[in-house]
Amino acid sequence: MATKRRPEPKSGTTSAARTMGAVRARPRTRRPSPWLPVGATVAVIAVAVGVFFLVRSATTPTQAPTLPSQAATQKVVDTITSIPASELDQVGAGTASSTIQPVIGNPQPLVGPSGKPEVLYVGAEYCPYCAAERWAMIIALSRFGSFSGIRSMTSAADDVYPSTPTFTFHGATYQSPYIDFVAVETTTNVKGSNGQYQPLDSLTPSEQALVNQYDGPPYTNSAGSIPFIDFGNRYVMSGATYQPDVIHGMSWSEIAQSLQDPSSSQAKAVIGSANLLTAAICKASGQQPANVCSSPTISSLEAKLGQ
Amino acid sequence: MSRWDGLRLGLLAALGVVGGGIALYLTFVHASAAALVCSASGLVNCERVLSSPYAVILGSPVPTSAAGILWFAASAALALAQLRRPTSSFLARAHVGWGIVGLATVLYLVYVEIVQVGALCAWCTAAHVAVVATFLLAITRWQEVESAD
Numbered sequence: 001m002a003t004k005r006r007p008e009p010k011s012g013t014t015s016a017a018r019t020m021g022a023v024r025a026r027p028r029t030r031r032p033s034p035w036l037p038v039g040a041t042v043a044v045i046a047v048a049v050g051v052f053f054l055v056r057s058a059t060t061p062t063q064a065p066t067l068p069s070q071a072a073t074q075k076v077v078d079t080i081t082s083i084p085a086s087e088l089d090q091v092g093a094g095t096a097s098s099t100i101q102p103v104i105g106n107p108q109p110l111v112g113p114s115g116k117p118e119v120l121y122v123g124a125e126y127c128p129y130c131a132a133e134r135w136a137m138i139i140a141l142s143r144f145g146s147f148s149g150i151r152s153m154t155s156a157a158d159d160v161y162p163s164t165p166t167f168t169f170h171g172a173t174y175q176s177p178y179i180d181f182v183a184v185e186t187t188t189n190v191k192g193s194n195g196q197y198q199p200l201d202s203l204t205p206s207e208q209a210l211v212n213q214y215d216g217p218p219y220t221n222s223a224g225s226i227p228f229i230d231f232g233n234r235y236v237m238s239g240a241t242y243q244p245d246v247i248h249g250m251s252w253s254e255i256a257q258s259l260q261d262p263s264s265s266q267a268k269a270v271i272g273s274a275n276l277l278t279a280a281i282c283k284a285s286g287q288q289p290a291n292v293c294s295s296p297t298i299s300s301l302e303a304k305l306g307q
Numbered sequence: 308m309s310r311w312d313g314l315r316l317g318l319l320a321a322l323g324v325v326g327g328g329i330a331l332y333l334t335f336v337h338a339s340a341a342a343l344v345c346s347a348s349g350l351v352n353c354e355r356v357l358s359s360p361y362a363v364i365l366g367s368p369v370p371t372s373a374a375g376i377l378w379f380a381a382s383a384a385l386a387l388a389q390l391r392r393p394t395s396s397f398l399a400r401a402h403v404g405w406g407i408v409g410l411a412t413v414l415y416l417v418y419v420e421i422v423q424v425g426a427l428c429a430w431c432t433a434a435h436v437a438v439v440a441t442f443l444l445a446i447t448r449w450q451e452v453e454s455a456d
Contacts, residue, residue, distance in 0.1 A: 034447040034450050034451070037443075037446045037447070037450070038443050038446070038447065041410070041439070041442065041443060041446070042443075045414070045439065048414055048417070048418075049417060049421070052417060052418050052421040052422050053421055055421075055422050056421050056422050056425060059422070097360070099358075160355065160424070160425035160426060161425065216342070217341060217342045218339075218341075221336060221341065221342055221343045221354060221357070221358075222342070222343065222354040223342065225354065239358055243359060243360060245423070
C-alpha cells in the first residue's frame with residue numbers, strides 16, 4: 001500500500017534532525033552561579049561591618065575634653081546636689097535598671113571607720129561605667145551627707161565611651177551623720193609604660209575580701225566588675241545602672257543643666273539611678289534620715305529591692 | 308535527593324541545633340546570673356554586650372537570645388521538613404525568607420554591638436555566623452530546587 005509521504009523540508013533534513021536542530025537553535029538560558037548570592041551576601045556583610053566600625057570611630061571623640069576648673073566643678077556639684085526632692089520623686093526609677101541585689105544570708109553589717117553603716121564603692125578613674133555611676137552616687141549620697149574636694153575627671157580616652165565626663169572620689173571627703181562612705185579608685189585613667197592603668201588607691205584586705213565574696217556569681221556574671229558598691233553588707237551592686245552613652249559627649253555643665261529637666265533622658269537615667277541608690281542606702285542606714293527614706297518614691301523603690 | 312543536598316539539609320539542621328544551643332546558653336546565663344565563659348576586656352567583651360539595654364527585647368525582661376532560640380528552632384524544623392519533602396520549592400523559599408529575617412536581625416545586632424556598645428560578644432558572634440551560614444545554604448538550595456522545577 002502506498003503511503004503519502006510528507007514533503008521533506010527544502011533543506012533536506014529529517015524531522016528528528018529538525019527537532020534536534022531546534023533544540024540547538026534555542027537560545028541558552030545560563031543558570032546563575034550559586035556562588036553569586038553567596039558572594040553578594042558575604043560582600044554586603046563585610047561592607048556593613050566596615051561601615052559600622054567607621055561610624056563608631058567617627059562618632060568617638062579622639063580628644064579628651066578639658067577638665068573644668070575646681071570652681072566650675074564645685075558649681076556643677078552644687079547644681080546636681082540641690083535638685084529639689086519633688087523632682088527626684090517625680091523621676092522615680094526613671095530609665096535606670098537596677099543591678100542592686102540583696103546579700104544572701106545574714107552577714108555582719110558592714111561598719112565604717114566612725115562606726116556608722118558603711119557604703120563601700122570600688123571603681124577606677126578609667127572606667128566609663130564608674131564615670132556614669134558617680135553622677136548618680138553624688139546625688140544620692142548628698143541626701144545623707146556632703147562631699148568636699150570632688151574633682152572633675154574623664155574616663156579613659158582609649159576605652160568604650162571614651163572620655164566620659166565625670167568626677168573622681170580620689171582625694172574627696174564625705175561627712176554624714178548617718179553613714180560612712182568609703183571610696184576606692186583603684187587606678188587613674190592613664191596607662192603607664194607597662195600598658196596598664198596606673199594604680200591609685202589600694203583595697204584593704206577586708207575590702208578585698210568583700211569584693212571576692214560579693215563581686216561575682218551569683219550577684220553578677222563577671223567577677224570583679226566595677227563599679228562595685230556594698231551597701232552595709234545588706235545590698236551589693238556591680239556595674240552601672242545606666243549606660244554611659246546617655247551623658248557621653250556632653251560637658252559637665254550641660255549634664256548638670258539637663259538634670260534640671262525631669263523629662264530629659266539624662267534626668268531619667270541619672271536621677272532614676274540616684275533614687276535606686278538612695279533606696280539601698282536607706283536600707284543600710286536604718287531608714288535615716290526619715291525625710292529622705294520615708295518619701296513614697298524611695299519607700300516604693302526599697303520594696304522593689306527585696307528582703 | 309542528591310548526596311550533596313542531603314548533606315546540606317543535615318548541615319542546616321545542625322546549624323539550627325548549634326545556634327539554638329548557643330542562644331539557650333546565653334538565655335540560661337541571663338536568667339541564672341551564672342558566670343559567662345568569655346573575655347571581659349577589650350573589643351571582645353560579652354559582659355558589656357549582655358549587660359547593655361540591647362540584651363533584652365524592648366526593655367522587657369525577655370533576653371534577646373530567647374528570640375534566637377525560636378529562630379534556630381524554626382530553621383532546624385524547616386531543614387527537617389525539607390529532608391522529608393526535598394522537592395518542595397515552597398519550603399525552600401520559606402527557608403530563604405526565614406534566613407532574610409535572621410540576616411536582617413544579625414546586621415542590626417552587629418550594628419548595636421559595634422556602634423552603640425563598642426564591644427563584641429564572642430558567643431553572639433558565633434550565633435550570628437550560624438545565621439549567615441544558614442542563609443547562604445538555604446539560598447543555594449532554593450536556587451537548585453527552583454531550577455529543577
